[in-house]
Structure formats: C-alpha cells, structure tokens
Amino acid sequence: MTLSHDVYALPTFAALDSYAVLTGRRRGTSIQLDETYFTGQLWALxxxxxxxxxxHRTERLEDSRRAYDDIHVAIDELTEQALWETSQRFREQLQAIPEISYLTRNVPGRCFxxxxxxxxxxxxxxxxxxxLFGDEDPPDPEAVxxxxxxxxxxxxxxxxxxYQGQLHGYPDCCIDYxxxxxxxxPSPEWRSVEPFTDRIRDAALGQGPAMSIDDVVSTFLDREDGYAFFAREFFPESGCETAMAKGRSIYEELSSALPESLVRDYFRLNFGTNYLVARAVHSGRDRRPSPGELGREHLLWYAPPREALAVPRYT
Structure with a gap:
C-alpha cells in the first residue's frame, strides 16, 4: 500500500488529514501552531x-519553537485597521519560522x-x-x-x-449544531461525544506509553455514527447522516492506501481528542490534550507516517 500523494514529511495525524483533502474528501484542514505541535513531534522523534x-529535524523543531515563543504581539486599539497592521507584522514573523518553510516546502497543494x-x-x-488545501480553488490567506x-x-x-468550518469541509448542519x-x-462539544462516553476508560487516560489506545477507547467503529469523527476537534451532531457518510468516504479512501488498523486508530484518536476537549469545556477549563494522553499511539501520531507504519501494530 502506498499513498498517491506525498505527505510523508508531515506528522502522521496531519498526513492523514491532508490525504483526505488531497483526494477530494474534504475541502481543507489545518494545524494549530502551538506547544503541543512542537513537543509532540520532539518527543516522538x-x-x-x-x-x-x-x-536535523529535531534541531529545526527546537529552533521553530523558540522562534514562536519569542513572538510577542501588542495592539493599542481594537479597530480593523490596527488589527490588520498588527496581523501583517505578526504573519511576517510567523513566515520566518523554520517550521513554516518546512511545511510549505513539503506539503502538496497549498499551505500557508x-x-x-x-x-x-x-x-x-x-x-x-x-x-492546508489542494491545488483547486484554495482560499486566499488575506481573505481568511x-x-x-x-x-x-x-x-x-x-x-x-x-466560515472556518466550511474551509475544513464540515457539513453545514453540524456547523449549525x-x-x-x-x-x-450542555455544550455542543459534550453533546457530541456523550453518546460514546461508555467507550472511554477514564482511569487509563494520561498514562502515556504505558497504555495503548485499546486501553483508553474500546471498540469504536462497530457503530455507524463513529464514522462521523473524521477530524479532531470537529464535533458532529449526534446521528448526523451527512457526517457519517463523509466519514465513511474518508475511511474507505484512507483504507485503500494504508493499513486498516492505522485508519481505525485515526478515528479513535480523533474521538479521544474530542472527548478530552469536550470534558475540559464541560468542566469550565481551557486545555488541549497533551501528546500521549490517549496512549502510545497518540504519541506515534506525531511521528512521520513511515515510522508509524513500521511498528508491528500497523504492519
């Protein structure tokens, strides 16, 4: 099995997201540039x-993390002109970060x-x-x-x-929801994951490589509505047939090029991430999941696909 688009330079989670985009199953995807993105890759590598x-790759990631941490943004007044001018300066600083050059150089399609x-x-x-978008009809960065x-x-x-949900290819009905x-x-995040909370073993969370995703999230895709979790931090309406159909299409596309065991874990990790986000929102906290919080496969998510595909679980 081989991917028909070269996404092997990306972390595995971003490679699978991007592959769904490049094969026309989603309009676009994105990566939040933050401490989680950098530390996850550094730990995995x-x-x-x-x-x-x-x-060399870890050195560039460290350089990029320092460069990002060194950026400080200040704005004197909350006007459109002031925000635009500040954003332009901020974007120039972001574009100078080595990781942005790496992604722009290695992502097929459009990356900004x-x-x-x-x-x-x-x-x-x-x-x-x-x-990250395909080559056909990507939005203009300034428009975003x-x-x-x-x-x-x-x-x-x-x-x-x-607008952002539409850029990511989410169904309009789920955006409304x-x-x-x-x-x-309850928050829509919690309402989205609540039907699956019986599949989560809370005691296994946060154990890192000592646990597997098998220990954290039990059998997941035995239910058709599990296919709706085709992206992390996308919260589908419970029972949404449009989201399920899109997810099934993405599952089939990925499974035609990758081991099905990896694709099943991809959906479970998407759901597990959503569960952790929803739980934080539900309890009034603001926290994104740490790399490895869902087990060793969650850490492997930050490694390049070739390394992930080399472990016995996916061979």
Missing part, C-alpha cells in the same frame, strides 16, 4: 526505536500560515494556524485573515466559525 536520523484572533469580552487572544478580523471587530465570531449554545444546556 527522540524516542522512536529506529535507524532513522532525526537530528495566518494569525488567528479570538475575543472574550474585552480581552483579545492570538495564535497561529497553518492551513480578513474574515477573522471583521468578526472580532464586529463581535460576530460565530460568522468566522461558520456547533453554534447552538445556550447557558442552560
């Missing part, structure tokens, strides 16, 4: 039992980084997101940034959430 030499803004009350938060800035200034972030939030009901 330094702890793989392999003959491959990753010294843009600043990402969020607002809670009067407080402004910033980050960075790398988008403009949509984000306008939503911040106009206090209409839901508009940008919808995700935006249906009321103070007196």
């Amino acid at each position: 330094r702890n793989l039992d392999t003959d491959s030499d990753f010294e 980084v843009v600043p990402e803004w969020m607002r809670t009350g009067n407080r402004l938060h910033y980050g960075a997101r790398v988008y 940034l403009r949509e984000n800035i306008e939503s911040i200034v106009n206090e209409s972030f839901g508009t940008f959430e919808r 995700y935006q249906d939030r009321t103070p007196d009901s």
Whole structure:
C-alpha cells in the first residue's frame, strides 16, 4: 500500500488529514501552531526505536519553537485597521519560522500560515494556524485573515466559525449544531461525544506509553455514527447522516492506501481528542490534550507516517 500523494514529511495525524483533502474528501484542514505541535513531534522523534536520523529535524523543531515563543504581539486599539497592521507584522514573523518553510516546502497543494484572533469580552487572544488545501480553488490567506478580523471587530465570531468550518469541509448542519449554545444546556462539544462516553476508560487516560489506545477507547467503529469523527476537534451532531457518510468516504479512501488498523486508530484518536476537549469545556477549563494522553499511539501520531507504519501494530 502506498499513498498517491506525498505527505510523508508531515506528522502522521496531519498526513492523514491532508490525504483526505488531497483526494477530494474534504475541502481543507489545518494545524494549530502551538506547544503541543512542537513537543509532540520532539518527543516522538527522540524516542522512536529506529535507524532513522532525526537530528536535523529535531534541531529545526527546537529552533521553530523558540522562534514562536519569542513572538510577542501588542495592539493599542481594537479597530480593523490596527488589527490588520498588527496581523501583517505578526504573519511576517510567523513566515520566518523554520517550521513554516518546512511545511510549505513539503506539503502538496497549498499551505500557508495566518494569525488567528479570538475575543472574550474585552480581552483579545492570538495564535497561529497553518492551513492546508489542494491545488483547486484554495482560499486566499488575506481573505481568511480578513474574515477573522471583521468578526472580532464586529463581535460576530460565530460568522468566522461558520466560515472556518466550511474551509475544513464540515457539513453545514453540524456547523449549525456547533453554534447552538445556550447557558442552560450542555455544550455542543459534550453533546457530541456523550453518546460514546461508555467507550472511554477514564482511569487509563494520561498514562502515556504505558497504555495503548485499546486501553483508553474500546471498540469504536462497530457503530455507524463513529464514522462521523473524521477530524479532531470537529464535533458532529449526534446521528448526523451527512457526517457519517463523509466519514465513511474518508475511511474507505484512507483504507485503500494504508493499513486498516492505522485508519481505525485515526478515528479513535480523533474521538479521544474530542472527548478530552469536550470534558475540559464541560468542566469550565481551557486545555488541549497533551501528546500521549490517549496512549502510545497518540504519541506515534506525531511521528512521520513511515515510522508509524513500521511498528508491528500497523504492519
């Protein structure tokens, strides 16, 4: 089995996401550039039992993490012009990070980084997101940034959430569902994962390589609605047939090029990630899952596909 698109330079999770895009099953995907992205890859590359030499790659990741941590963004006033000018300077700094050059050089299709803004009350938060698209009809980076800035200034972030969901190829009905939030009901994140909570063994979470995803998430794709979890941090409406159909299509496409055991783990890890995010939201915390929190396969998710495919589980 071989992939028809060369995504082997990416971490496995991003390679599978991108393959679904490049084969036309999704419009696009993205990577949040943050500490989790860097530390996950560094841990995986330094702890793989392999003959491959990753010294240069780990050095570039360390350089990139330092460069990202050294970026400090300040804005004097919350206007569209000020946000745009600050974003342009911020983006120039992001584009100088070695990892961005690495991704741009190694991702088939279209790859770009843009600043990402969020607002809670009067407080402004910033980050960075790398988008990956096929060659046909990719959005313009400035258009993505403009949509984000306008939503911040106009206090209409839901508009940008919808736009962003469409960029990722999520069904419109699930985007509607995700935006249906009321103070007196559980979050859409929790409502999405709740039907599967009996598949999670909470006691096995956070044990790192001592546990397998088998110990954390029991049999998952025996239920048709499990196929709806075709992307991490995508929260499908329970029972959504459109999401299930898209997920089944992605499963079949990936399984035609990769061992089915890897593809099954991909869906379980997507769901496990969503469960951890939903649990954090449900309890009022703001925390993304740490690499390995779902077991050793979760750490392997950050290794290149060739290394993942070399372990006995996937051979």
